Amino acid sequence: MPKRPDINKVMVIGSGPIVIGQAAEFDYAGTQACASLREEGVSVVLVNSNPATIMTDPETADAVYIEPLTLPFLEQVIAKERPDGLLPSLGGQTGLNLAYQLAEAGILEKYDVELLGTPLDSIKKAEDRDLFKEMMKSIGQPVPESVVCENVEQARKFRDEIGYPLIIRPAYTLGGTGGGIAWNDEHLEQFVKSGLERSLIHQILLERYLNGWKEVEYEVMRDGNDTAITICNMENFDPMGVHTGDSIVVAPSQTLSDKEYQMLRTASLNIIRALGIEGGCNVQLSLDPNSSRYFVIEVNPRVSRSSALASKATGYPIARVSSKIAIGFNLDEIQNAVTKKTLACFEPALDYIVCKIPRWPFDKFGTSDRRVTTQMKATGEVMAIDRSFEGALMKALRSLEVGVTGLRAKGMSALTEMELEQKLRVPTDERLFVIFEALRRGLMVEEVFQITRIDRWFLRRIAKIVELEGRLRGKTIESLTPELLTQAREMGFHDAHIAELTGLDELEIRARRKGFGLVPAYKMVDTCAGEFEAATPYYYSCFERESE
Amino acid sequence: MNTMQARLILIDGTVYEGNSVGFAGTSSGEVVFNTSMTGYQEILTDPSYAGQLVALTYPLIGNYGVSARDVESSGPKVAGFIVREMSETPSNYASQGSGDDYLTENQIVGIQGIDVRALVLKLRDAGVMLGMITTQHDAPTGLQILKNLPEYDAGTYAREVSTQTAYFWADNARSETIPPRSAKPRVVVLDYGTKYNILRELLERGLEVVVLPCGATKDEIAAHKPDGIMLANGPGDPRSLEAEVEVIRQLMSENPKQPMFGICLGHQLLGRALGGETYKLKFGHRGANHPVKDLTTGKVHITSQNHGYALQADSLPQGVEVTHVNLNDNTVEGLRHLERPVFSVQYHPEASPGPKDNAYLFDRFAELVKAGK
Numbered sequence: 001m002p003k004r005p006d007i008n009k010v011m012v013i014g015s016g017p018i019v020i021g022q023a024a025e026f027d028y029a030g031t032q033a034c035a036s037l038r039e040e041g042v043s044v045v046l047v048n049s050n051p052a053t054i055m056t057d058p059e060t061a062d063a064v065y066i067e068p069l070t071l072p073f074l075e076q077v078i079a080k081e082r083p084d085g086l087l088p089s090l091g092g093q094t095g096l097n098l099a100y101q102l103a104e105a106g107i108l109e110k111y112d113v114e115l116l117g118t119p120l121d122s123i124k125k126a127e128d129r130d131l132f133k134e135m136m137k138s139i140g141q142p143v144p145e146s147v148v149c150e151n152v153e154q155a156r157k158f159r160d161e162i163g164y165p166l167i168i169r170p171a172y173t174l175g176g177t178g179g180g181i182a183w184n185d186e187h188l189e190q191f192v193k194s195g196l197e198r199s200l201i202h203q204i205l206l207e208r209y210l211n212g213w214k215e216v217e218y219e220v221m222r223d224g225n226d227t228a229i230t231i232c233n234m235e236n237f238d239p240m241g242v243h244t245g246d247s248i249v250v251a252p253s254q255t256l257s258d259k260e261y262q263m264l265r266t267a268s269l270n271i272i273r274a275l276g277i278e279g280g281c282n283v284q285l286s287l288d289p290n291s292s293r294y295f296v297i298e299v300n301p302r303v304s305r306s307s308a309l310a311s312k313a314t315g316y317p318i319a320r321v322s323s324k325i326a327i328g329f330n331l332d333e334i335q336n337a338v339t340k341k342t343l344a345c346f347e348p349a350l351d352y353i354v355c356k357i358p359r360w361p362f363d364k365f366g367t368s369d370r371r372v373t374t375q376m377k378a379t380g381e382v383m384a385i386d387r388s389f390e391g392a393l394m395k396a397l398r399s400l401e402v403g404v405t406g407l408r409a410k411g412m413s414a415l416t417e418m419e420l421e422q423k424l425r426v427p428t429d430e431r432l433f434v435i436f437e438a439l440r441r442g443l444m445v446e447e448v449f450q451i452t453r454i455d456r457w458f459l460r461r462i463a464k465i466v467e468l469e470g471r472l473r474g475k476t477i478e479s480l481t482p483e484l485l486t487q488a489r490e491m492g493f494h495d496a497h498i499a500e501l502t503g504l505d506e507l508e509i510r511a512r513r514k515g516f517g518l519v520p521a522y523k524m525v526d527t528c529a530g531e532f533e534a535a536t537p538y539y540y541s542c543f544e545r546e547s548e
Numbered sequence: 549m550n551t552m553q554a555r556l557i558l559i560d561g562t563v564y565e566g567n568s569v570g571f572a573g574t575s576s577g578e579v580v581f582n583t584s585m586t587g588y589q590e591i592l593t594d595p596s597y598a599g600q601l602v603a604l605t606y607p608l609i610g611n612y613g614v615s616a617r618d619v620e621s622s623g624p625k626v627a628g629f630i631v632r633e634m635s636e637t638p639s640n641y642a643s644q645g646s647g648d649d650y651l652t653e654n655q656i657v658g659i660q661g662i663d664v665r666a667l668v669l670k671l672r673d674a675g676v677m678l679g680m681i682t683t684q685h686d687a688p689t690g691l692q693i694l695k696n697l698p699e700y701d702a703g704t705y706a707r708e709v710s711t712q713t714a715y716f717w718a719d720n721a722r723s724e725t726i727p728p729r730s731a732k733p734r735v736v737v738l739d740y741g742t743k744y745n746i747l748r749e750l751l752e753r754g755l756e757v758v759v760l761p762c763g764a765t766k767d768e769i770a771a772h773k774p775d776g777i778m779l780a781n782g783p784g785d786p787r788s789l790e791a792e793v794e795v796i797r798q799l800m801s802e803n804p805k806q807p808m809f810g811i812c813l814g815h816q817l818l819g820r821a822l823g824g825e826t827y828k829l830k831f832g833h834r835g836a837n838h839p840v841k842d843l844t845t846g847k848v849h850i851t852s853q854n855h856g857y858a859l860q861a862d863s864l865p866q867g868v869e870v871t872h873v874n875l876n877d878n879t880v881e882g883l884r885h886l887e888r889p890v891f892s893v894q895y896h897p898e899a900s901p902g903p904k905d906n907a908y909l910f911d912r913f914a915e916l917v918k919a920g921k
Contacts, residue, residue, distance in 0.1 A: 225846060225847060225848075226847065227847055227848040227849075229839075229850055230850075252585050252586075252606075253586075254608065254611050255611055255612055255639050255640060256586065256612065256640075257586065257587075257612045257615070257618065257640055257642060258584075258586035258587030258590060258618070258900070258901040258902070259617070259618070261585075261586045261587075262586075262899065262901075262902070262903060262904055265903065265904075266903075266904050266905075269905075289641060290641045291641065330848075331848060332839065332841060332848050332875055342875070342876050343839065343875050343876075345839045345848050345875055346837050346838070346839045346850070346875070346876070347836070347837035347850055347903075348837070349583035349584070349585060349605065349606075349835060349836075349837050350585060350606065351583070351605040351606060351607060351664070351665055351668075352607060353607065353608060387607045387632060387633075388607065388608070388633060389608065455639055456637070456639045457611055457635075457637065457638070457639035460637040460639070521663075523665055528583065528837075529583040529605035529606070529665075529668065529835075530581075530583075530605060530665055530668040530669050530672060531583055531668075531672065531835070532672075532876070533672075544663045544665070544666070545662075545663040545666060546663050546665075546666040548669070
């Protein structure tokens, strides 16, 4: 179906201030959506309380309201502008909650405003834990044993049945605010109380904690014709228990076989169909590392932080396509914005690996608790693309601007063995550096795995970096052979890093490397692994033979 | 790491220097690329890749190892394997070994450490061409050998990879004894290079599965009294299999009510048997992300594909309808006969690797078979 003729003016709700758990990803999505709608001749009314956003630039929308994101203000804007539709899925949880409240309060009906893309019913089903469980059951999708609690007594009763560890998730919050993992009664009381306080509807979900299970996400998309596709899947470096926003994430998944990949893909597509979403949706799943058992953990019926990552990781503009679907287009009527020849109806093929590392504010808040759990603490993230995992990881580390050239961080070598093991056991912002230090001191991958439950595949890659560092240490300029420098550069070792290890001058290393003709190549992110020509691609550097 | 040097030589003179992976030696074939991000073992063992050196665009291969669970035939069938990096340290509960060892044990010559994306862009722009992976020959010698090889299109690979004797597919394994018919409907699969998952999908739908060699005559087929015929996938140019096309023609004329389902090469052979023409695509469709529109429902499905030839839409006679098209290039992806229970698709509804979205086609075939019994 082409664009709906009855939708000429659309209201977009922004996500308000940047807070911990929600960075600028919704500004990115919202700005893209506004452009996408206006491209089709739809007039856009934007409401956001945050002036430091691109979306509130006068040229982004047809009318911009910088007003508090509350029902009375939103109602006034609706009364004045009389939009035909409201696109609720682009302003993160804030936008979705407000849309939900506007609908529940009868305001949308009063002014004849249609909720576009995400039906009210699916917002409810995705957010209300009972409804969610019920729906998953009805379509044969497994969810972990859990109970909805509105008080501490109910939580205690569930504990008696299931035992520890348990995970506490508040309903309707940003970035899992107020939740956590309870290993004992003290934790349980604390997290249940804080979770209930933070939840918009005074509800928490208490659930069996899947200790050591893999966490995998799928970004999926569906149109009004029931065509559903996967944009990207992502695998968390950290097993279950660390909020995705606080986990190192790779795209695509690295340790899943095709059978596992397809099993979770099919599950995600069944879920977006059952929810009836027209647009993008994020599905989080947990996979047993020792069998093909899995559970559905959570569904975000909206553009999320992960969608921003997935968009940049694949070149597929999720917010842009979601907006077009919301006003009536089908996936096979939307152009692939990168190739300009093929359509938005396909699944991106990556020929590189993407690594995201969260950026935490602990350097600013010296006294805060550095543990990362189910409540997101990161305030931003960096993403890097390369042809190897090591390359992408090292590039991302340097992008963090925390003063490291590689995996070696200050203070690690002074840790005692007991401190080191403790730091391995409890995930913090420093854990990646701790793993490196542990392997550097000679701990076996298997030992680190037993403590962290991080997949051996990732740990062995870090062990490879440790091994190469060892080989580079103390090398003279003459002994830096082309083979060694090639290997180092392919694994993401920057000249400054090699200088640090050898004590040589960075510029001297650079000159030698260039003398061997070892210079970076630039490859395209083109959504299709080179199968089609790209008209508007973007580029990443890598140590390959040919630049494009 | 295997540090033996290897080179990939293309017939246009391009040479890529890399390292050997798997078996050391020399192997030539048509160089093609596949954009699937998972499923390397299914690709290695897919008989449709016979005679081809397969390059995978995803740079990290072998991450989850290899497993007896993931084979699509008796063993690897590719002529050679081209990857950016083969993981030395696979990690997955189902893994029984590394990709490198698997290739070595099965004597598959491979190369890693080359700029695969550069190779892909070359094939995309110039079309697929003959090439050689070698740990033995220098570039001029290799090129000379390549120039004396016959064109890929001239090969009859389907006859080579097909089973040479009839077998029964029971408990998801090959059984040499074919039992007498039971109450269940029986399907004969003509093996042009079938993937096991086609057999698994048929079995799962309560059908008895008899697999016959590529060259089976109509009488040999009829002797099994099939309730349906499955024309399987396989390698090579459909024009090189005129005898097989003739058998399909005979089967259709002798029993117009016989349900028939073709996949990939089986689809092309069916199209030719119906009077259609086939042609070679520039660089084929190989991957797990191809959008195909079902023209009867208007719905789009993501499909798994592996083919270098296609049916020409305007060559199909009256009474045969194009049912599916590829949204990327509008090529024919499916057809059906308007008066007979005969249909086929160019893509792989059996997936493995790739999306499972098209298994409904096996349901459709099973219904036809059961209805006709």
